[in-house]
Amino acid sequence: MLNLFKIAIRNLLRYRRRTLMTASLIAIGVIFVLVFVAIAGSFKLMMIGQITDSMLGHLQIHRKGYVASIDNLPLNLTMKPSAYKKMVTVLESSTDVDAFSPRLKFGGMFSNFTETTNIRLNGVYPEREFRTVPLLADRIPEGKKTLERGEIIVPILLAKGLKVKTGDPVVIVATNADGSVNGKQFKVVGVLESATGPGGRDGYIHIEDAAEVLRMSEPQVSEVAVRLKKFDRLSTAASSINGKLSGEVNKEGTPIFEVHTWEQLSPFFNIARMIDVMTFFIRITLIAIVLISIMNVMIMAVYERIREIGTIAAIGTLPRRILSMFVIEGFCLGITGAVIGNLIGGAIIGIVNLVGIRFNFGQQKGLLLEASLAPGEMIAVSIIVILVAVAASLQPAFKASRMDPIEALRHV
Amino acid sequence: MSLIVAQNIQKDYQVGDVLVQALRGVTFDIAPASFVAFVGPSGSGKSTVLNLIGCLDKPSAGKLIVADTEVARLDREESASFRGSHLGFIFQDFNLMPVLTVYENIEYPLIMVQDVPAAERKDRISRLLDAVDMSGQAGKYPYQISGGQKQRVAVARALVTNPSLVLADEPTANLDSQTAYAVINLMKRMRDELNTTFIFSTHDQKIVGEAEVIYRLVDGQLENGNSPGNNTKGGTLHA
Numbered sequence: 128m129l130n131l132f133k134i135a136i137r138n139l140l141r142y143r144r145r146t147l148m149t150a151s152l153i154a155i156g157v158i159f160v161l162v163f164v165a166i167a168g169s170f171k172l173m174m175i176g177q178i179t180d181s182m183l184g185h186l187q188i189h190r191k192g193y194v195a196s197i198d199n200l201p202l203n204l205t206m207k208p209s210a211y212k213k214m215v216t217v218l219e220s221s222t223d224v225d226a227f228s229p230r231l232k233f234g235g236m237f238s239n240f241t242e243t244t245n246i247r248l249n250g251v252y253p254e255r256e257f258r259t260v261p262l263l264a265d266r267i268p269e270g271k272k273t274l275e276r277g278e279i280i281v282p283i284l285l286a287k288g289l290k291v292k293t294g295d296p297v298v299i300v301a302t303n304a305d306g307s308v309n310g311k312q313f314k315v316v317g318v319l320e321s322a323t324g325p326g327g328r329d330g331y332i333h334i335e336d337a338a339e340v341l342r343m344s345e346p347q348v349s350e351v352a353v354r355l356k357k358f359d360r361l362s363t364a365a366s367s368i369n370g371k372l373s374g375e376v377n378k379e380g381t382p383i384f385e386v387h388t389w390e391q392l393s394p395f396f397n398i399a400r401m402i403d404v405m406t407f408f409i410r411i412t413l414i415a416i417v418l419i420s421i422m423n424v425m426i427m428a429v430y431e432r433i434r435e436i437g438t439i440a441a442i443g444t445l446p447r448r449i450l451s452m453f454v455i456e457g458f459c460l461g462i463t464g465a466v467i468g469n470l471i472g473g474a475i476i477g478i479v480n481l482v483g484i485r486f487n488f489g490q491q492k493g494l495l496l497e498a499s500l501a502p503g504e505m506i507a508v509s510i511i512v513i514l515v516a517v518a519a520s521l522q523p524a525f526k527a528s529r530m531d532p533i534e535a536l537r538h539v
Numbered sequence: 540m541s542l543i544v545a546q547n548i549q550k551d552y553q554v555g556d557v558l559v560q561a562l563r564g565v566t567f568d569i570a571p572a573s574f575v576a577f578v579g580p581s582g583s584g585k586s587t588v589l590n591l592i593g594c595l596d597k598p599s600a601g602k603l604i605v606a607d608t609e610v611a612r613l614d615r616e617e618s619a620s621f622r623g624s625h626l627g628f629i630f631q632d633f634n635l636m637p638v639l640t641v642y643e644n645i646e647y648p649l650i651m652v653q654d655v656p657a658a659e660r661k662d663r664i665s666r667l668l669d670a671v672d673m674s675g676q677a678g679k680y681p682y683q684i685s686g687g688q689k690q691r692v693a694v695a696r697a698l699v700t701n702p703s704l705v706l707a708d709e710p711t712a713n714l715d716s717q718t719a720y721a722v723i724n725l726m727k728r729m730r731d732e733l734n735t736t737f738i739f740s741t742h743d744q745k746i747v748g749e750a751e752v753i754y755r756l757v758d759g760q761l762e763n764g765n766s767p768g769n770n771t772k773g774g775t776l777h778a
């Protein structure tokens with residue numbers, strides 16, 4: 128085998144410039160894929176992280192039917208206390224769940240005593256909320272990053288519009304489930320930057336204050352946000368939790384809960400999908416580049432060496448040896464391109480991280496792009512390139528192996 | 540025992556509507572360790588005969604036995620391994636592998652055609668390098684040596700697998716006459732040393748004289764029929 132490789136490499140070096148050009152073409156393709164995958168992939172993961180970790184959570188559980196009218200924040204679709212307790216048991220027993228946060232969501236009026244406007248509010252248990260959506264704290268540039276009873280964190284657009292600062296007293300007025308109106312005074316302790324996606328412009332108060340405003344004897348839950356230990360287990364975890372919860376049915380026998388992943392709740396999922404589709408097409412392009420360039424070079428190589436093929440065939444080289452001689456040549460070319468591509472691609476990604484490219488996403492400014500490349504990705508791209516290189520040389524190699532020695536020897 | 544038995548072999552080529560009869564019934568018999576020449580003008584069928592003996596092609600009719608093997612029965616793969624184990628080839632254009640050195644060219648059949656262990660390879664190659672007087676150029680590439688030297692390397696490559704028969708189709712056509720003599724004499728000396736049968740073709744009358752058995756081909760037939768006097772082994776025949 129070693130000798131077949133030696134012959135292949137010598138033959139490749141015989142047409143140095145052509146070999147170099149083909150290997151470079153493959154390398155450029157590999158670089159393109161790796162850099163794109165690293166940057167677009169990291170961009171995607173960061174965006175998903177921004178969405179899930181600042182507001183949404185990895186998945187959410189509601190009472191059946193809530194999501195259909197989620198924009199109204201309906202108070203008649205909260206979970207019954209007994210049902211909520213069962214759900215807590217399920218979540219606490221799940222090994223995938225890192226944290227979860229029950230929320231009581233409602234819409235109300237927000238007043239600074241001179242002006243009044245609409246507000247959407249989340250009543251939360253602060254520590255649990257901060258644990259479930261860890262980027263929430265980052266969205267509070269001024270003020271403290273905790274929340275006591277009687278305190279409110281207001282969204283920045285509202286604070287600006289109504290010229291409200293931390294320390295200011297404000298009033299929240301809301302209509303409860305029975306239709307009667309109630310109000311409560313709060314102290315502004317934080318101003319919250321917007322996040323992209325649903326719920327990104329909500330204010331926060333303590334869940335018990337929310338229950339008090341809504342005149343509930345004990346806090347009801349309209350939404351539970353769940354954070355998983357491992358994000359890549361999203362779909363398995365979601366279906367396992369869904370499986371356990373679907374056992375909880377009402378008198379009519381229909382499930383009382385609905386489980387949604389962030390993908391079903393955020394329109395950004397379609398953008399994430401677009402990035403995946405683009406990555407897919409860039410990979411296809413790479414395959415086409417490798418296929419065409421190697422096939423082209425190998426067809427030329429076979430054509431140029433017809434007499435040599437005739438010679439080695441005449442002296443008794445078996446057809447399969449001749450076949451492997453050319454396939455190994457394509458293989459070496461592929462591996463050279465892959466190695467060069469991986470080295471340069473890796474270097475470019477390193478430089479991108481060193482330079483530190485920043486970008487904006489929605490209201491979030493100056494996010495640092497951390498392009499990262501899994502070794503698995505490099506290996507996968509290399510394997511694809513090498514397999515395609517071998518596949519591309521098969522046809523010319525087969526042709527060489529089937530040549531009639533007499534005709535090949537007569538070729539000029 | 541004959542090494543080669545050819546009985547009334549014919550070879551036809553269909554070229555469009557025309558049937559070209561390259562060999563029209565050729566019969567001969569070659570003993571082991573002979574030094575044989577097929578002679579004749581261009582187009583007389585020399586290459587065709589050598590290709591048939593060399594198991595590169597099959598007769599259209601007749602019987603051809605080489606080293607106890609009816610070669611017409613072999614398929615592609617079997618022909619290749621038969622050539623690899625019993626035959627050596629020398630070509631008009633030397634046909635060395637340009638990417639391999641002199642040493643590696645001689646080594647090639649030992650690795651790619653037969654699986655000879657490294658130690659024995661080294662042994663055989665250095666002995667042949669000495670025999671063809673190319674030991675000093677072992678590391679050179681074909682483009683760095685002369686035509687005569689290339690053909691000496693080709694002789695070594697043909698012999699390195701210990702074949703019973705070496706076929707050389709016009710081995711001296713691209714050499715000046717002095718070098719041509721030297722190459723033919725080298726082949727003869729190798730026959731003397733190794734008892735390998737050599738069959739070569741030529742249209743050069745000066746070289747023919749070096750052969751011990753001479754077959755003259757004209758229009759696909761052996762001259763004077765197949766009279767036994769024309770292929771007396773051991774004697775040099777002149778036309």
Ligand SMILES: Nc1ncnc2c1ncn2[C@@H]1O[C@H](COP(=O)(O)OP(=O)(O)O)[C@@H](O)[C@H]1O
Nearest residue numbers: 552554559561580581582583584585586587588
């Ligand atoms: N592949 C072929 N197709 C058609 N005709 C051929 C082929 N090979 C040889 N011939 C014909 O057979 C005859 C003998 O050719 P060849 O054996 O090459 O002669 P020589 O080697 O003595 O010059 C010639 O007429 C040649 O044109």
Ligand SMILES: [Mg+2]
Nearest residue numbers: 585586587708
């Ligand atoms: Mg000829």
